[in-house]
Amino acid sequence: MKSWVEISGTRLVDNLRAVQAIVNVDGAAETLAVVKANAYGHDAAIVARVLVNAGVRWLGVADVGEGVRVREIVGDGVRLLVMLALEEADCKEVVERDLTPVVWTVEHVGMLERAAESAGKAVRVHLEIDTGMARQGVDCEGVAIIAKRLAGSKWVRCEGVMSHLAAAEVEGSVVTRRQRDRFADAVQIVVGNGVTVEWIHLAASSAVDEGSTLGWMQELAGLVGAKVMVRPGIALYGYCSAITAANDGVIGCAGALGKLVKPVLTWKTRVIGLREIRAGDTVGYGATFTAKSLMRLALLPVGYADGLRRAASSGVGDGWVMIGGRRAAVVGRVSMNLVMVDVTDLEGVALDDEVVVLGEGVTADDHARWSGTISYEILCGIRAKFVES
Numbered sequence: 001m002k003s004w005v006e007i008s009g010t011r012l013v014d015n016l017r018a019v020q021a022i023v024n025v026d027g028a029a030e031t032l033a034v035v036k037a038n039a040y041g042h043d044a045a046i047v048a049r050v051l052v053n054a055g056v057r058w059l060g061v062a063d064v065g066e067g068v069r070v071r072e073i074v075g076d077g078v079r080l081l082v083m084l085a086l087e088e089a090d091c092k093e094v095v096e097r098d099l100t101p102v103v104w105t106v107e108h109v110g111m112l113e114r115a116a117e118s119a120g121k122a123v124r125v126h127l128e129i130d131t132g133m134a135r136q137g138v139d140c141e142g143v144a145i146i147a148k149r150l151a152g153s154k155w156v157r158c159e160g161v162m163s164h165l166a167a168a169e170v171e172g173s174v175v176t177r178r179q180r181d182r183f184a185d186a187v188q189i190v191v192g193n194g195v196t197v198e199w200i201h202l203a204a205s206s207a208v209d210e211g212s213t214l215g216w217m218q219e220l221a222g223l224v225g226a227k228v229m230v231r232p233g234i235a236l237y238g239y240c241s242a243i244t245a246a247n248d249g250v251i252g253c254a255g256a257l258g259k260l261v262k263p264v265l266t267w268k269t270r271v272i273g274l275r276e277i278r279a280g281d282t283v284g285y286g287a288t289f290t291a292k293s294l295m296r297l298a299l300l301p302v303g304y305a306d307g308l309r310r311a312a313s314s315g316v317g318d319g320w321v322m323i324g325g326r327r328a329a330v331v332g333r334v335s336m337n338l339v340m341v342d343v344t345d346l347e348g349v350a351l352d353d354e355v356v357v358l359g360e361g362v363t364a365d366d367h368a369r370w371s372g373t374i375s376y377e378i379l380c381g382i383r384a385k386f387v388e389s
């Protein structure tokens with residue numbers, strides 16, 4: 001095995017409990033665990049099973065393909081919210097597999113009605129409001145029209161209203177405040193047009209971490225007789241965006257949740273080669289690294305094809321791996337399937353030794369910093385075999 005990923009079910013459940021402890025302070029809230037993109041690269045099969053065994057009743061997937069796959073793992077009963085735009089070709093499977101799509105156009109409702117009617121089975125949906133992402137959802141002017149359409153539908157029942165925050169990690173953000181106002185208006189319009197709304201949801205991990213939206217959601221839910229749901233993704237996997245201050249944008253620290261969660265994924269490989277190089281020898285493509293003195297290098301069978309970013313190369317992001325709890329710096333450029341690391345000062349490193357590419361001592365946030373991206377992109381870019389630990 002070139003490299004493999006270990007998923008800690010215990011950590012995953014601990015992170016879930018951390019989310020639940022925070023959101024339940026303001027009143028009971030349901031957790032919809034987001035497992036889209038193969039559970040952020042953590043293997044949806046492992047993650048969905050662990051979360052459902054821990055009592056999770058709602059999972060969020062990206063598309064119908066993921067919904068069908070997760071349905072096979074979790075069986076009937078667990079609710080699966082399909083969060084990407086619906087396509088006509090998907091509607092039959094939505095009805096058959098009891099998936100819950102997000103909708104926001106009259107066309108979405110029409111195509112679902114046709115599929116539901118021909119199967120003789122009603123379908124439940126959540127209405128998405130665009131409050132400020134300009135991505136998915138009906139804008140505020142269009143809410144009344146779609147609400148009326150849903151209220152009058154025999155086959156499509158709108159049980160939830162949702163939106164998504166653009167700047168939830170910014171403390172006291174004016175963008176968030178504007179989005180909340182728009183969301184509150186939209187929810188009232190939907191209810192005012194005769195839709196019985198059971199769930200309202202808006203908060204992903206950062207909103208839970210930042211915290212100020214949760215009490216407000218409970219108040220809004222109380223006004224319209226609905227219940228609150230939260231939609232954490234990244235926090236369940238043990239990462240959170242830094243909470244930033246609104247005024248100066250200075251990177252703050254983790255919020256309440258960020259301090260509690262711990263990474264679930266460890267990506268490992270083994271040493272497949274060891275060699276000594278002398279002063280003046282160069283390493284890797286482009287000969288970008290020249291040894292200044294005698295060095296000992298370990299060869300590892302992971303590269304950018306596996307998701308180890310080329311930006312981890314020395315002189316670029318200056319990445320490292322962990323061997324026996326100590327750092328070994330990347331030397332030269334990361335290749336497609338290989339990388340060399342410096343073990344000169346790491347006595348006793350031998351062939352077959354286990355190496356942590358990402359995990360304790362070298363987090364997805366570290367990888368993200370080397371590559372100028374975010375932990376999310378690193379995690380869902382790892383291609384290795386999954387093992388549950």
Ligand SMILES: *Cc1c(COP(=O)(O)O)cnc(C)c1O
Pocket residue numbers: 034036083164203204205206231232233234235
């Ligand atoms: C991905 C996603 C989430 C989860 O976001 P995190 O930042 O990972 O917690 C929640 N809601 C929607 C609509 C999403 O697309």
